[in-house]
Amino acid sequence: MAAPFSWIRPEPHGVHVVPADAWIDPSKAVDRALVTHGHADHARGGHGQTVATPETLAIMELRYNTRDGATPVEYGETIRLKGGVDATYIPAGHVLGSAQILLEHAGERVVITGDYKRRADPTCPPFQVTPCDIFITEATFGLPLFSHPPIADEMAKLLDRLEAHPDRCVLVGAYALGKAQRVIAELRAAGHSQPIYLHGAMEKMCRLYEEFGVDLGELRLVADHEKDDMRGSIIISPPSALNDRWSRRLPDPITAMASGWMRVRQRARQRNVELPLVISDHADWEELTRTIQEVDPHETWITHGREEALLRWHQLHQRRARALAMVGYEDEDD
Template sequence: MIRPQDLLCPRPEGLYCAPGDFYIDPVRPVDRAVITHGHSDHARSGHGAVLATPQTLDIMGERYGAQFAQAMQPAEYGEVVNRDEVEVTLVPAGHVLGSAQAVVRWKGLTMVVSGDYKRRRDPTCPPFQPVACDVFITEATFGLPVFKHPDDKDEIARLLRSVAQFPERAHMIGAYALGKAQRIICLLREAGWDETIYVHGALERLNALYERHGVDLGPLAPATTGRKKDEFAGQIIIGPPSALQDRWSRRFPDPVAAFASGWMQVRARARQRGVELPLVISDHADWDELTATVDEIRPGELWITHGREEALARWAELHGVSARALALVGYEEEDED
């Protein structure tokens, strides 16, 4: 009788597939890796061979240089790749551009590794695709019942109301450089903000990459020192979260410090960062999305890789799904620089 742990098992390097001899999102260099998405806690350089979506490979190349691995194999969504006796298929995770779940099949057993994911619509990437499986291996970054994220459109509307209310001030939004910044830009465009959005230099290369992959970000310009301070009044500037408290922010007129993150639901975090306008916009599933996903898939077993594992495992057990917490280390909280 085949056991799930015969196909995937946790090791210090990450989830390991012995029959296919590869790791999924390993936290240290390995010979063969399957990478779910381009965030640095999941996509590291130095591997022998990397299998990922073309977008994720491009992101890794942009961040680490063209030779980030000895060999790179792109796999489109839905394409079946054989690793010895194991079939690997990447399907959309809805997290950021190129993000994927890894569907691993072997001798009639199907295990799905979610990577990071969300169930909300995102104009910058395909939506999460549920896959029937024997074992669903999920994240739980926001795996507590208190985390219930509001509608993205409502948060963007709050931002635009503040811009209208304080036309003499600049609005400076801290947003993670990969995924969150581009999503905020697209949501602003959908809400009718057609003006130039000014961006920190740390975002420019990834913005250009998103554009190359067909994501229209509209008019952007560098938030450089070549402009007078008062020219930024009434404007929206987006930079990495660290820029909110950096000298860089002093070039703007009385800036309203905003921060887009699921953690902005925690008021203490907003206060610690000096955030005046917290925007609760997350690229991770909240509690309702996590539990609805498990309820929809109804796997034979639920494994939880990282985050708030205990609460989600308890919820699963109460709803008839056997669960275990893997407590993998090396995966960071959302939006930390």
């Protein structure tokens, strides 16, 4: 009999499921990829076969213009892979279509979270705690200083600022997949029913969310409107456009950014952000450590992020953990 868990092998370019000859979120093209969610650092193009949720596959199709090899798996559905490996896709609460993948083989259970959060998000179903032997987690915000405030507080900050400056606009930098739509949906939930203006790069993803039943209210494109139309409005753009020449067409914008990194004052200053909104689609320190306690695995593997601190936490709590030193997963804008 093979050594325990020898069938699952972390490599620099992804987690290799050996008997199935499949890779989880590989950062290079492979024959068979199991993809947790649609962010570009996890979902690359060019795989022979891509196993993912229908939402994730739609996002990938939007990005890479192809459905070749797409194999959809619904939440809760189990798919049998080669070599006697079962894969079940479970909600991760990160973005539309995001999933944890439970792998079962020879009586051993491994969960790979991809990216996740524990807060409610109107654009995707919540993270489900799934007991397992090995829990492979992210640690993007794996430092005790990260504590994401309730999103309602951040929405109130945004709407207060908007109201105080009716002749200006608030330009919110938000990741084009997930963050942007969540911010819009939360604004709607907070009672903001005015049209929201979009940078052109946001449009297709927002339409795709709508196709999957997420209501985003009235959206308009900045390109279709005059400066004066946008006074007193919220405008959403990718973070890269915040200090770009593009923003000159806006009416005296107040620069905001929706990101977990905004917690640290100088990070916000570095990006010339005047209104930092601490909003993240990743687990903060409390969520990460609570999740590990609830899942209660024999061992935690940490794919990427601030792994040193999370390793230290495991040591302090007499838990086993190792860092995988994966390359290519980093999310400067989240």
